Amino acid sequence: MKDGATRDGYGACLEEIGADPRIVVLDAGVSDSTRSKKFGDKYPDRFFNMGISEGDMVCTAAGLATTGKVAFATSFACFLLGRTMDQTLVSVAYSNTNVKLVGTHSGLAVGEDGPTAQMIVDLAYTRAIPNMTVIQPADYEEAVQATQALVDHVGPAYMRLGRPKVKGIYDSSYKFQIGKGNVVKQGQDVVIFATGGMVQESLEAMKVLEADNINPTLVNISTLKPIDSQLIVEQARRNGAVVTAEDHNIIGGLADAVLEVMSDNDVSVPFRRIGVRDTFAETGSLKELYFKYGLSAQHIENTVRSLLK
Amino acid sequence: MDTAQTVETQVSELRQIAKEIRRKSLEIIHRAGSGHPGGSLSAADIMTALYFGVMRYDSNNPKDPNRDRFVMSKGHATGVFYSVLSRAGYFADEDLVSYRRIDSKLNLSGHPHPKTPGVEIATGSLGQGLSVAHGIALGARLENSDYKVYALMGDGELQEGQVWEAAMSAAKFNTNNLIAIVDFNKVAQDNITKDLKDIEPLEDKWRSFGWDVHRIDGHDMDQVYKALTLPLDNKKPRVIIADTIKGKGVSFMEGKTSWHGVAPSDEDYEKALKELA
Structure with missing residues (x-):
């Protein structure tokens, strides 16, 4: 069982499976913190750092998805969802594009940065959106497996990740499956x-x-x-x-x-x-x-x- | 025929088609009893040029990976969009009867949705289409394809901040296969765009954002066709600012906010058809 933040599991998985040419990753200027940079360093051609413009990022991801890509759009949960409810509704969910929204630094767990950084309404937002799959892994291993599962999953999804290190719960014998508790x-x-x-x-x-x-x-x-x-x-x-x-x-x-x-x-x-x-x-x-x-x-x-x- | 003659023939054909498209747009909006005639008529020449003179596509194979893409960012202009798609062969003229009707098999909704053949993405919330088009254009690079991506925006739409986020992004990535077209009809829903919130000086804005900027009369088919068939810039994304008239072709609709989102009555429809004959 590996201790680690769920965002680390996400970054490590993308780095590991990133050779898959279907995968593209976008970030909104916080790729070091979200760990999407791990993919970006290894596969710069398929990594798009859109700068601090989440709405543009989510729609660009939707456009890439229409060309057959699995588009991971990553930022802090507070901005990713808070700023893109409309883009997520129209260009992702209603259009049913293969976009995986990945929000890190969720919840009070983010700590000292305070309420503007503590996203506590994203599950409510995303659960209420038709076509949307909503995932929150519990530890590093589950985050790795959930990321892999999202590559094979077709359609819009939101994955909620955390900043702090979490004690490991699962080892590699665990099999994560979307839709299963x-x-x-x-x-x-x-x-x-x-x-x-x-x-x-x-x-x-x-x-x-x-x-x-x-x-x-x-x-x-x-x-x-x-x-x-x-x-x-x-x-x-x-x-x-x-x-x-x-x-x-x-x-x-x-x-x-x-x-x-x-x-x-x-x-x-x-x-x-x-x-x-x-x-x-x-x-x-x-x-x-x-x-x-x-x-x-x-x-x-x-x-x-x-x-x- | 030499090239100049070919272009001249092409342009004169396009002029004829544009008339047809204007009539069809009004026909389906009138029949539906709701819709947005003003912004459909202002875009009719641009849309005609794109679909019947410029874009590469096969309507029998709407998902052809090498097709040129079009994103109707000003999503309310379905009157003209569906009229063009139907004439291009994506679906039959009879299918247009279900425009804005419940149980529409092809989902010919008031605003576009990709369930309709020929539609790439849902639009209707202004400001998103340029970003989407940019994403599609980046896809071409990853697939080593030479397709181009066109996005049609309204002038009111340029008041949305996201348009300028996308403008910065496309310049950053040197996305030169992205072509934005601004249907600058000067009129938004509430007010004339200038009074609502002025978007000028528009050429300066796009140029300062790193784009290759062209400004044309969006009802002069010769200019429209030529601007849309210019060779791509080596690096820069392109914007074509097309000066247009809202409601163009129907005198009593021209330049009127009141014809933004209202279907013509039977009487007005008859009058309009006479003008568009």
């Missing part, structure tokens, strides 16, 4: 559906809980759309209580995605949401922000305990 640990009484860095945060919480003989189930929802409804229904029924955990606003992201599935399938069990509680955060370290805004392992732990009372 993964049971990280099968337990009982409560199931935690987590996404992105919150999978690791949940594992931290579970260590403490397990010492008290509390053994929740942990499911990694790395594809938010199309979501693994079958697994969600099965695990919600089997465990009888649900917690969702995401570094995103509690509106429109994983919590709503899981609730939608439960509602559509008449699954009615106790339900708690871990996420940013519809507020802008502030500057601070990841640890401080997660603690202050209710995303820490301790909050997950307490939430699980409260459901078992």
Whole structure:
């Protein structure tokens, strides 16, 4: 299991599989941070640094995609989605072009740069767009595999990545599949559906809980759309209580995605949401922000305990 | 025939076709009961020249990888766009009956979508088409193909900031197979463009962005044809600023904001057809 940021997994995968002539990569002037530069250094002919103009980048990617390319358009999640809702709707989603939007530095996890850099509404944005596939890998290995999967996937997609290093969860025996959740640990009484860095945060919480003989189930929802409804229904029924955990606003992201599935399938069990509680955060370290805004392992732990009372 | 004569014959044929295209554009907008006649008529000569004198394509093989590409960045001009595509053989004249109608098999929507044969990309939100066209033009380079990419923009559209992002990008990448055409009809939906927000001095703007700039009378077919068939610049992307008249060819529509997005009544339609005979 390799520790590393999901953005590093993305960069490493692109570098490794970049000989595939279908792949083109675009960036909006932050390629060093997003790691798309790794591809750019190796395959300069198929790398387009568009400068700080995300709308232009997304549409240029759409144009390249119409010529048969798999176009990865990369920037920080806050600008990539925040500035291109319209371009993403018209030139990517409605046109159904083979563009993979990759947003790094998502969530409060980005830390000290503050709320203008902390993208907490991108899952809501992208989930609401027809034709759009939405993915958020939980660790380095899953990011590598998700990037590979996106090369073979046809159509618009958004992949949400993080800046900080995350402890490895998966090794190469893991097989990521778009649309499939993964049971990280099968337990009982409560199931935690987590996404992105919150999978690791949940594992931290579970260590403490397990010492008290509390053994929740942990499911990694790395594809938010199309979501693994079958697994969600099965695990919600089997465990009888649900917690969702995401570094995103509690509106429109994983919590709503899981609730939608439960509602559509008449699954009615106790339900708690871990996420940013519809507020802008502030500057601070990841640890401080997660603690202050209710995303820490301790909050997950307490939430699980409260459901078992 | 020598070359000059060939061009002259070509241009005079194009003039005839442009008349037809104007009538067809109004016919389908009138029948649909909604649409954008003004911006279709202003672009009719440019569109005619592109599709019947300039571009390389095979409408029986709409996805031919070596085809020249066209992006209708001013997406509301479907009246003229679909009229031209139909005449070019991408679909039948009868198919135009479904223009702006529900269950349209070819998706002949109010604004273009690639489900329609001959359409590369969906447009309708102004300012995106030049970037898309640039992406397609970069694709030609990667595929070692010599196809050209044309993007038609409105003058009001140039108020969108993204157009200038794309302008900088194409200059950066020396994308010389990208040809932007500005249908400078001076009138936007709300107001005359100059009063809404002036885009002049337009040639200076494009030139300072590193483009090869040409300015023509967009209703003089000779000028339109010649500008569109100029050899490519070695490095620079090209813009052709075509001075046009909104609603050109129908006296009571010319230069009027009120004919931006309104279909003609039966009476106005009859009057217009007489003028376009």
